[in-house]
Amino acid sequence: MNALLEAQGLHLRFGAVRALDDVALSIWPGEVVAIVGESGSGKSSLLRVLAGMQRADAGQVLYRDAAGATHSILDASDAALRRLMRSDWGFVHQNARDALRMEVSAGGNVGERLMAAGNRHYGNIREVAAHWLERVEMDPARIDETPKNFSGGMQQRLQIARTLVTSPRLVFMDEPTGGLDVSVQAKLLDLIRGLVADLGLAVLLVTHDIAAARLLAHRIMVMRHGQVVEEGLTDRVLDDPRHPYTQLLVSSVLAA
């Protein structure tokens, strides 16, 4: 089996700030990898570079599609990236409002990717959208309401439905539970865990919530100042952290 996504030697600077300093990473089909670290450590930058949303200064990112063809993300054309984003990938943003169309109904939001992929059957689009609302534990009777009426947690579930409806192979999530109430966060994490397992998704999950990483991830990468300071299987990293920074991170969670 081959890695789904492989990155090497990634460098990215913003002026004097090294957002990424020689980062390497790989993720395999069906694997959930959490990227943890303090604020400003470069997590979002890494995600954006891997998804082709931000050009790195140096390095390489290779994506292998379902047909086995390899795409060099840092050299890919705008058109090729958009095609991947439409067919193979999904991106879940921290703020659902950045991803949802707030004037468009829940059904239209979920159906957009289906229509972009060429589905031209209204009844079928609606049926799939209703089914996905149920899957993210929303009342399908609300299919014609716009997200403006929904709570933050519901908006986030709608964003997840909208992203997963076309069964992407790889999903990037940047703090998907950030900014929500703790009880809402817990439910959402459960939901994500169920969906990821059912669909066999590969997920790159950025979070600074160690508990979320423990719940969802097979592997953890710890970032600090643009570098990966430690990585390994989730239980190993959290139960037996080797790098002093990871030890600090884990103990501060335990203390809290």
Next chain:
Amino acid sequence: MNAALTGYNFGYLDEATKRMIRRALLKAVCIPGHQVPFGAREMPLPYGWGTGGIQVTASVLGPDDVLKVIDQGADDTTNAVSIRRFFNRVAGVATTESTAEATIIQTRHRIPETPLSEGQILVYQVPMPEPLFRLEPRVAESTRLHAMAEYGLMQVKLYEDIARQGEVATSYNHPVMVNHRYLMSPSPIPAFDNPKMHMNAGLQLFGAGREKRIYAVPPYTDVRSLDFEDHPFKPVRAPHACAICGSEESYLDEVITDDQGGRMHVCSDTDYCASRPPV
């Protein structure tokens, strides 16, 4: 030609400008449905009066052409009359109200009922050429969507219409796909007219003055109205016969006839209506 004003170049525009516009038109014909920017000139008419259409007409007009101008299907509205008179003065060309006799027809909001034949040119006045502009106000982004033929967003709009109203709500300016490639605004013609664009024998040219865009549908080009398989596009028409000629095929205007709320339906295409025997 002797009736024409002196001191103006033939057709008002100078030759260099016409050449520039013809180049844009040629490009537009080569890429059906694609919007081509052009260096629109100031015209002696305000925007909204068809300055884009007038510049296109001026650039394709020759001394032997016969010009017809319609506004909402009628030859006798102020807008149509003043554009016709304008070209009569600056080009001295013959004008007509007959669709069949015209070589060039400039139009706002309608396609004539009488089918065009090969060699005829239909020039549309276009207020807003970008079909995505309400959905994607960023010009750079809508340009990118066209470049990549990403039209899911337009389909979302139709989905929303059906979800909210049970049917597609655009009774005019209903978007079309041209030659299986470009999404195009047909200008604010009634959806009823959309099927006439498909495989039309005439050349269809579109000019948007304020937005400085030209686009075209060459003869015999595939033009499809966007729809869903289970909600197919329907060219709607008021379910009446014309009160003057009895036509049950033509697009009708509703006319108020008195203060008591009396009303009747008559053909919007005045030439078509007049060419038929009265009922």
